Amino acid sequence: MSALTVRGLRKSFGGLHVTRDVNLNVEPGERRLIIGPNGAGKTTLFNQITGEITPNAGSIHLFGQDITQAPTRRRAHLGMARTYQIITLFGRNTIIHNVMLALLGLSQARWNPITNLRRERHLVERGREALDQVGLGHIAERPLSETSYGERRRVEIAMALVQKPKVLLLDEPFAGLSIDERQDVHRCLMAIPRDVTMVMIEHNMDVALEFADRITLLHFGQVIVEGTRSQVVEDPRTREVYLGD
Amino acid sequence: MIARIAALAVAFVALVTVPYWVPGIYYVNVASQILFYAVFALGLNVLVGYGGLTSLGHAGLFGIAAYATAYMLQIGFGHGTAIVTALIAGVASTALYAMLSLRSTGIGFIMITLALGEILWGLAYRWISLTGGDNGINVSSRPAPFGFSLANANAFYYTTLVVFLLALGAVAVVARSPFGAALMGTRDQPRRMNALGYHVLAIRFWACLFSGLLTSVAGILFVYYTQFISPQTLSLTSSAEVLLMVIAGGPGTLLGPVVGAGLVVVVKSVVSGFIERWNFLLGAIFVAIVILMPEGLVPGTLRLWKRAFRKPQPRLPASAKTEKSP
Numbered sequence: 001m002s003a004l005t006v007r008g009l010r011k012s013f014g015g016l017h018v019t020r021d022v023n024l025n026v027e028p029g030e031r032r033l034i035i036g037p038n039g040a041g042k043t044t045l046f047n048q049i050t051g052e053i054t055p056n057a058g059s060i061h062l063f064g065q066d067i068t069q070a071p072t073r074r075r076a077h078l079g080m081a082r083t084y085q086i087i088t089l090f091g092r093n094t095i096i097h098n099v100m101l102a103l104l105g106l107s108q109a110r111w112n113p114i115t116n117l118r119r120e121r122h123l124v125e126r127g128r129e130a131l132d133q134v135g136l137g138h139i140a141e142r143p144l145s146e147t148s149y150g151e152r153r154r155v156e157i158a159m160a161l162v163q164k165p166k167v168l169l170l171d172e173p174f175a176g177l178s179i180d181e182r183q184d185v186h187r188c189l190m191a192i193p194r195d196v197t198m199v200m201i202e203h204n205m206d207v208a209l210e211f212a213d214r215i216t217l218l219h220f221g222q223v224i225v226e227g228t229r230s231q232v233v234e235d236p237r238t239r240e241v242y243l244g245d
Numbered sequence: 246m247i248a249r250i251a252a253l254a255v256a257f258v259a260l261v262t263v264p265y266w267v268p269g270i271y272y273v274n275v276a277s278q279i280l281f282y283a284v285f286a287l288g289l290n291v292l293v294g295y296g297g298l299t300s301l302g303h304a305g306l307f308g309i310a311a312y313a314t315a316y317m318l319q320i321g322f323g324h325g326t327a328i329v330t331a332l333i334a335g336v337a338s339t340a341l342y343a344m345l346s347l348r349s350t351g352i353g354f355i356m357i358t359l360a361l362g363e364i365l366w367g368l369a370y371r372w373i374s375l376t377g378g379d380n381g382i383n384v385s386s387r388p389a390p391f392g393f394s395l396a397n398a399n400a401f402y403y404t405t406l407v408v409f410l411l412a413l414g415a416v417a418v419v420a421r422s423p424f425g426a427a428l429m430g431t432r433d434q435p436r437r438m439n440a441l442g443y444h445v446l447a448i449r450f451w452a453c454l455f456s457g458l459l460t461s462v463a464g465i466l467f468v469y470y471t472q473f474i475s476p477q478t479l480s481l482t483s484s485a486e487v488l489l490m491v492i493a494g495g496p497g498t499l500l501g502p503v504v505g506a507g508l509v510v511v512v513k514s515v516v517s518g519f520i521e522r523w524n525f526l527l528g529a530i531f532v533a534i535v536i537l538m539p540e541g542l543v544p545g546t547l548r549l550w551k552r553a554f555r556k557p558q559p560r561l562p563a564s565a566k567t568e569k570s571p
Contacts, residue, residue, distance in 0.1 A: 050440060052436065052439075071439075072439045072440055073439050073441075073442050073443060073444055073445075075526070076440060076441055076442035077442050081440075082440055082492055084437075088434055088436065088437045089434070089437070090429075090430060090433050090434060090437075092429075092433060097426070100426070101426060101427070101430050101438075101441065102441050103442075104423050104426065104427060104441075105438070105441030105442035105443050106441075106442045106532070107423075108422050109423045110420055110424065110427045111423075111424055112423045112442060113418070113419045113422045113423075113424040113451075113455075114315075114418060114419075114422055115422055115423070116421045116422065117421060117422060117423050117425070117426050118421070120423065159441070163441070163442070168442070244436075
């Protein structure tokens with residue numbers, strides 16, 4: 001059974017067709033890279049997979065379960081997590097608070113109006129473990145406003161990982177990072193175990209190609225090439241619309 | 246931490262001894278007003294400060310609880326029944342109000358709450374058989390729980406103080422709880438919260454109910470204090486006034502709404518005795534707050550305090566700066 005199956009997905013904004021009959025089949029444990037020029041519809045595809053945008057037609061299955069009509073929050077409970085291209089964190093809070101919010105999202109404790117959140121020991125410990133995993137455990141109590149861009153990217157990854165997702169969608173996790181920061185994030189991603197299926201949008205081909213098992217090239221909302229790394233890179237259509245000569 | 250506990254202890258002692266150090270009964274009554282308006286502002290702050298939902302119709306909910314109490318007493322029920330009915334009516338109305346207004350956020354939420362508040366104000370004016378119209382409803386007596394009559398100013402003040410402390414404690418507990426964290430998360434990043442698995446609408450709905458409960462409690466205290474309720478209580482001016490209390494004191498803070506309530510009530514009830522154009526003064530104070538402390542009086546004062554007493558940072562020698570640069 002595939003981890004993520006997208007069939008005939010279509011989405012238009014007025015006369016602008018941003019997703020045209022997209023089919024995607026991601027196997028469990030696979031690392032799938034989605035590439036394409038700006039405006040190809042990569043993030044819109046992610047937004048449809050996570051339920052933030054409703055498709056006009058088509059279906060989405062997560063481990064065989066039809067989630068096309070499921071709300072975004074339900075998909076998170078079913079094992080789907082994502083990071084955003086534009087970092088979307090809770091800037092007034094500390095790093096650990098951000099990660100604890102991610103943990104709470106899947107816990108019944110989120111409805112608890114009585115106990116002190118900081119006294120929820122198991123949440124604090126699990127949050128710290130996730131931060132250790134991305135190398136931020138030593139600054140867990142630091143306010144997010146005092147962190148670098150690269151650290152925030154890693155906080156996003158920690159928030160996704162702490163939810164123990166089955167499918168993790170990463171939207172340009174290397175965007176805007178320095179070389180050092182890129183290496184830090186790269187290390188975090190490579191350390192994620194194979195029981196997590198990962199789909200990543202990325203423009204940085206050096207790091208992305210190393211990551212990917214298979215690659216899908218989107219152009220004007222359509223899948224035009226799909227295959228292994230070498231198949232896609234060598235395909236003339238890839239060179240024509242994306243890589244150049 | 247010690248300074249904080251000491252400040253809280255001083256504030257608590259000051260509140261408990263109010264009837265002994267204020268110049269007269271009038272000022273005890275002013276203190277009671279500050280406290281029940283603080284409960285009202287705390288209720289609104291749950292939505293405005295913690296939930297990021299600015300309501301301009303909360304006076305309607307406040308008025309429903311007040312009218313329900315007065316009406317139940319008028320038709321012959323006892324105080325206990327009147328209070329319980331008012332709480333149920335207040336919270337049930339809030340549920341309806343939330344179902345209608347939470348369809349939107351931002352300016353849409355403001356406009357829907359404003360419209361709902363105006364509808365309730367209109368009903369209070371026109372549904373004369375129920376509300377007495379412009380004449381309002383008189384409340385002939387205050388309750389006397391366990392033989393402790395609230396008829397005199399001091400007894401009423403202490404009762405209001407107990408209710409206020411309970412409300413303050415409840416808001417403090419909820420704000421630090423997982424639910425409070427979730428509510429503040431929906432204020433800051435609703436889209437992200439949804440992707441993390443939170444039911445944003447349900448969180449906001451429960452926050453509305455909590456806000457409505459506190460607002461209803463304040464409405465009941467109000468009607469027992471004034472022993473009269475009229476449509477004026479539900480007006481847009483009343484909604485704006487309590488919103489200004491929250492904004493002036495500091496939305497999203499525990500003590501901000503209390504300080505805001507104190508400011509507005511003192512200017513309205515005390516300063517107005519000395520200055521004819523007290524509205525002008527209140528407006529000038531709000532403008533000054535917005536310019537000098539846009540985050541509100543409580544966080545603004547804390548910021549200035551920290552700046553004034555901050556330890557000076559040691560200057561790095563020029564050579565150290567050079568070494569740091571690439």
